[in-house]
Amino acid sequence: MLISSKPLKDVFHCPEESNFYSYCLDTLVLNHCAHHQVILEFGAGDGTPIINSLMRTRFDGKIHGFELNPLAYKTAKSNIEEYELSDKYIIHNTSFFDALRPKAEYLISNPPYLPAIDDKIYQPLLHGGTDGSKITRQLLTLGYENVLVMLSSYSNPQGLIEFANSQGYRTADFTVTPLPFGYYSSESKVKNMIAELREKGMAFYTKNIYLLAGVLFTQSYKSTPDLSSELSQVITSL
Template structure:
C-alpha cells in the first residue's frame, strides 16, 4: 500500500536495534512506549524473537498502517504485549514507561507537501526527533539520519540531560522517499550548510540509545558525532 511506509532494510535495522538495546535488557515487566508504529512489523519481529513479558504501547497516526499492524498482532497472538493507539503520542496521555523507542519521521523538506507527509521531519529533518528527546523518558532509542542535522540532535540530547550509551550505524542508499526531487534538493542545500552528511547515494542511519542515568559516566556523543559527520 502506497500510503504505508515501506523499507524492509530500515525496518529490519530498527528491529535489530530494539533487540540489542532494549528488549534484551528488560529484566521485568517493563512498559515501553513507541512513537510512530507504522505497520508494526519491526516490533512484532522483535517480540517473536525475545522473551519480553511487558507491554509496548505504540502510537500511530496513519489509520491504514494501524489497521494492518493490528491484523498482524492478532495473527501472532501478541495483543497482550503490543497495543497500538491510532493517535499522536504528543497529544495523548503518555503512559509511564522505562523506554521510549522510535524510528521517527526524519525527511527534511521546505514543507509537508511531499510524497508521504507523515515522514516529514521538519525543515532540517530533526524536529520530531528532538521533540521526542524533550519528553523526559529515562531511556530513548531513536534512529538518527546523517542527512537530518544529526549534530543538532546530539546537542539537544545533551542539553536535556542525555548521554549516548550505545549506537550502531548502517550505511543506507537513498530510497524512494528520500530521492523525491523536492526532498533530495533540500538535503543538498542542508549539506552546503553542514547540516546534512552523505556520500554519493549513501547516508548513515544510526540506532542510538540515549540515557539519563546518572549511574553511568559513559557518553559516546562525541564518537557518534564523528561518525555521522564523516561522509
C-alpha cells in the same frame, strides 16, 4: 519477516530500514530490559519491526505503539493479531503527543526525519521539519529516562546530538548502518533540501549512501561513559 502489501504512499515501507530498527531494538533495549517493563513507541507504522523483535526476544513487558495513519494502524493491528501478540503490543490510533500515555521506562521510535521546506511530500507524516530533526527534538523534551531513536546522517545529526545533551541526555550506546537513498528520500523536494543542508555542514552522505544510527540516549548516570563524541564522529564520517 512481515512485508506490507500497502502502497508506498499509504503506509511506510522500507524493509532495510525496518529490519535495522528492529535489530537496534533487540540489541539496545529488549535484551537489557527488566521484567514487566513498559515501552512506548512513537510511530508504529505497520508494526513489522516490533513484531519481529518480539518474536526473537524474551521481552515479557508491554509495548504501546501510537500511530496516526489509520491505514497503517489497521495493518499493524491485523499483523499483531495474526502473530498472537496483542497481550504484548498494544496499538493506539491517536496522536502520541496528545494521548494519555502510561508511565514507561523507555520511549522508542524510528521518527520522521525527511527534511523538506513543508510537508507536501509523498508521505506527509514522514516530514521531519526543514532539517529533519524536528520530531526527534520534540521527543527528547518529554523527559523519558531512556530514548531509542533512529538518527540520519543527512538530518542535522550533530545539531541533534548537541540538543540531546542540552536536555540532559548522554549517548549510552549506538549502532550504525549504511543505507541507500530510497523511495521517500529520493523525492526531488527532499533531495534538494538535503543538498542545502550539506552546504551548511548539516548533512553527510555520498552520491547513493547515507548513514542511519540507532541511538540509545539516557538520563541515567549509572550507564556506561557518554559516547556522544564517538557517535558524532561516526555519523558525520561520509
